[in-house]
Amino acid sequence: xxxxxxxxxxxxxxxxxxxxxxxxxxxxxxxxxxxxxxxxxxxxxxxxxxxxxxxxxxxxxxxxxxxxxxxxxxxxxxxxxxxxxxxxxxxxxxxxxxxxxxxxxxxxxxxxxxxxxxxxxxxxxxxxxxxxxxxxxxxxxxxxxxxxxxxxxxxxxxxxxxxxxxxxxxxxxxxxxxxxxxxxxxxxxxxxxxxxxxxxxxxxxxxxxxxxxxxxxxxxxxxxxxxxxxxxxxxxxxxxxxxxxxxxxxxxxxxxxxxxxxxxxxxxxxxxxxxxxxxxxxxxxxxxxxxxxxxxxxxxxxxxxxxxxxxxxxxxxxxxxxxxxxxxxxxxxxxxxxxxxxxxxxxxxxxxxxxxxxxxxxxxxxxxxxxxxxxxxxxxxxxxxxxxxxxxxxxxxxxxxxxxxxxxxxxxxxxxxxxxxxxxxxxxxxxxxxxxxxxxxxxxxxxxxxxxxxxxxxxxxxxxxxxxxxxxxxxxxxxxxxxxxxxxxxxxxxxxxxxxxxxxxxxxxxxxxxxxxxxxxxxxxxxxxxxxxxxxxxxxxxxxx
Amino acid sequence: xxxxxxxxxxxxxxxxxxxxxxxxxxxxxxxxxxxxxxxxxxxxxxxxxxxxxxxxxxxxxxxxxxxxxxxxxxxxxxxxxxxxxxxxxxxxxxxxxxxxxxxxxxxxxxxxxxxxxxxx
Numbered sequence: 299x300x301x302x303x304x305x306x307x308x309x310x311x312x313x314x315x316x317x318x319x320x321x322x323x324x325x326x327x328x329x330x331x332x333x334x335x336x337x338x339x340x341x342x343x344x345x346x347x348x349x350x351x352x353x354x355x356x357x358x359x360x361x362x363x364x365x366x367x368x369x370x371x372x373x374x375x376x377x378x379x380x381x382x383x384x385x386x387x388x389x390x391x392x393x394x395x396x397x398x399x400x401x402x403x404x405x406x407x408x409x410x411x412x413x414x415x416x417x418x419x420x421x422x423x424x425x426x427x428x429x430x431x432x433x434x435x436x437x438x439x440x441x442x443x444x445x446x447x448x449x450x451x452x453x454x455x456x457x458x459x460x461x462x463x464x465x466x467x468x469x470x471x472x473x474x475x476x477x478x479x480x481x482x483x484x485x486x487x488x489x490x491x492x493x494x495x496x497x498x499x500x501x502x503x504x505x506x507x508x509x510x511x512x513x514x515x516x517x518x519x520x521x522x523x524x525x526x527x528x529x530x531x532x533x534x535x536x537x538x539x540x541x542x543x544x545x546x547x548x549x550x551x552x553x554x555x556x557x558x559x560x561x562x563x564x565x566x567x568x569x570x571x572x573x574x575x576x577x578x579x580x581x582x583x584x585x586x587x588x589x590x591x592x593x594x595x596x597x598x599x600x601x602x603x604x605x606x607x608x609x610x611x612x613x614x615x616x617x618x619x620x621x622x623x624x625x626x627x628x629x630x631x632x633x634x635x636x637x638x639x640x641x642x643x644x645x646x647x648x649x650x651x652x653x654x655x656x657x658x659x660x661x662x663x664x665x666x667x668x669x670x671x672x673x674x675x676x677x678x679x680x681x682x683x684x685x686x687x688x689x690x691x692x693x694x695x696x697x698x699x700x701x702x703x704x705x706x707x708x709x710x711x712x713x714x715x716x717x718x719x720x721x722x723x724x725x726x727x728x729x730x731x732x733x734x735x736x737x738x739x740x741x742x743x744x745x746x747x748x749x750x751x752x753x754x755x756x757x758x759x760x761x762x763x764x765x766x767x768x769x770x771x772x773x774x775x776x777x778x779x780x781x782x783x784x785x786x787x788x789x790x791x792x793x794x795x796x797x798x799x800x801x802x803x804x805x806x807x808x809x810x811x812x813x814x815x816x817x818x819x820x821x822x823x824x825x826x827x828x829x830x831x832x833x834x835x836x837x838x839x840x841x842x843x
Numbered sequence: 844x845x846x847x848x849x850x851x852x853x854x855x856x857x858x859x860x861x862x863x864x865x866x867x868x869x870x871x872x873x874x875x876x877x878x879x880x881x882x883x884x885x886x887x888x889x890x891x892x893x894x895x896x897x898x899x900x901x902x903x904x905x906x907x908x909x910x911x912x913x914x915x916x917x918x919x920x921x922x923x924x925x926x927x928x929x930x931x932x933x934x935x936x937x938x939x940x941x942x943x944x945x946x947x948x949x950x951x952x953x954x955x956x957x958x959x960x961x962x963x
Contacts, residue, residue: 438929528905531892591944
């Protein structure tokens with residue numbers, strides 16, 4: 299009786315909650331991928347072991363390709379330009395940058411999943427093909443349980459649904475239009491990645507250590523992101539990026555409570571700084587980069603390739619949306635800080651890369667340097683800057699994925715031979731592979747006729763046009779330093795004698811070969827005929843508010 | 844009650860959490876410190892929500908999300924920590940240092956791997 303009364307009173311006083319209007323059609327890229335992930339979990343639970351690997355690969359490819367088709371259809375219907383809008387009660391945006399980056403993420407994920415399924419690199423065990431992932435992730439390395447699981451030819455097929463969940467989060471991340479959605483997307487993309495780092499088949503101790511480091515630092519960074527979110531909410535009274543922008547620029551109506559909090563600029567500036575820390579961590583910008591080399595080195599190489607390409611794309615998308623949609627009004631406050639971060643990132647990434655002796659660590663430091671180059675495009679704060687960043691992310695994703703796929707092929711008896719000394723003379727043993735890797739390195743270095751040159755030219759041009767000429771000079775100088783160590787690897791591969799006990803180059807199946815071929819194709823395509831994709835990126839460069 | 848009290852309390856709680864993450868060696872204690880930071884966020888969000896009289900209660904909604912995500916995160920974190928503990932018999936962060944920038948002479952990757960193979 300009393301309960302009924304209380305309920306009635308509550309219902310009478312509070313405004314009724316309207317049923318939310320959800321545009322399922324326009325959210326379909328994410329829904330397809332999440333749906334495929336759920337199907338993957340069911341397959342994991344109900345299918346017999348011998349069918350799982352093939353089925354999971356099929357489900358993942360179907361989900362990712364389906365998602366990509368949905369992105370293309372949405373873009374063709376004009377959702378990237380004229381019909382751009384806010385979905386799901388304003389919490390998700392569908393516009394040019396969101397669709398462009400979703401397309402890039404889905405394509406890289408398709409290619410990454412192909413490298414996951416590669417079963418030709420390791421020798422067969424009892425007639426079973428095995429892949430790069432632990433036979434049984436929970437077994438203690440070197441223990442009886444692990445030996446038994448290896449004998450039976452088990453595989454960790456859970457990697458596929460985990461990847462799909464991570465991809466779902468990555469699709470949502472650059473499209474999220476409020477800080478709550480952004481936080482949920484951040485966690486949905488990070489949590490599976492922490493696990494995926496831990497399940498390498500070889501060097502399991504290093505792999506687990508990478509997972510611990512990534513997890514602890516990632517959780518620390520997302521706590522910063524959240525605290526910043528809370529402060530921004532306190533400042534603006536809303537989590538929507540558009541409404542925060544209104545409050546920042548002073549066009550929003552002021553309530554008495556808001557009048558108190560908006561007086562306090564500390565809330566705004568500290569809040570923005572802490573949210574940026576969370577995002578810059580995911581991007582791998584200095585001084586939040588320390589996890590990158592360790593995690594890239596320890597994680598299974600196909601996962602490293604996926605993580606390096608797709609996470610960076612998603613995180614830069616979110617960073618762009620945050621700065622361009624919510625905080626254009628205080629750009630004179632955040633731009634100097636981002637200048638500092640960009641300079642530090644370019645210089646530290648390039649210089650530390652010179653001293654590396656491990657290919658995976660070298661690529662990790664090079665990814666840090668590239669994060670710096672992309673940040674220069676972000677600092678341009680105009681449409682050309684957005685277009686340049688979008689194009690750079692497209693170019694960079696495929697080069698990275700291809701480079702890490704090549705790393706999986708160079709092997710000795712202990713697995714992948716990642717130490718640089720063992721890559722000496724690779725050009726004489728396997729000229730084709732060395733030539734492909736050299737092409738990727740030249741693209742990283744930004745040599746003309748590769749995609750890397752076009753991307754770098756675009757971001758530097760945008761930055762110079764946006765009044766950041768000194769930044770461009772630093773960028774070009776650190777490109778020169780970076781070029782030094784890329785060329786050093788090329789010289790090592792082609793002009794030094796192979797070690798007698800050096801690694802062999804494994805012959806991949808069509809899966810990894812497709813990934814590498816696609817990487818080469820995109821690298822050359824975007825280098826020789828970039829105009830179509832530059833136009834596409836320019837057309838996609840307007841954020842909806 | 845003025846907004847300053849819960850806000851200052853939240854900042855203090857967050858700082859304790861940051862100190863814990865940076866100073867503690869045991870992974871479990873580091874995880875607890877992260878939880879402390881997240882709870883500081885929750886306190887802050889609810890306080891702002893009440894102060895701003897937000898009709899949509901965005902702050903409280905985010906608090907619910909934070910609690911849920913924190914639970915998922917801690918479950919996953921403990922799984923990873925357990926995996927490492929079972930192999931190494933230690934949960935100290937500063938003992939887990941096989942990866943890192945070193946010289947060639949004592950290449951950590953090879954050392955850890957040899958240990959692994961010796962165990963096998």
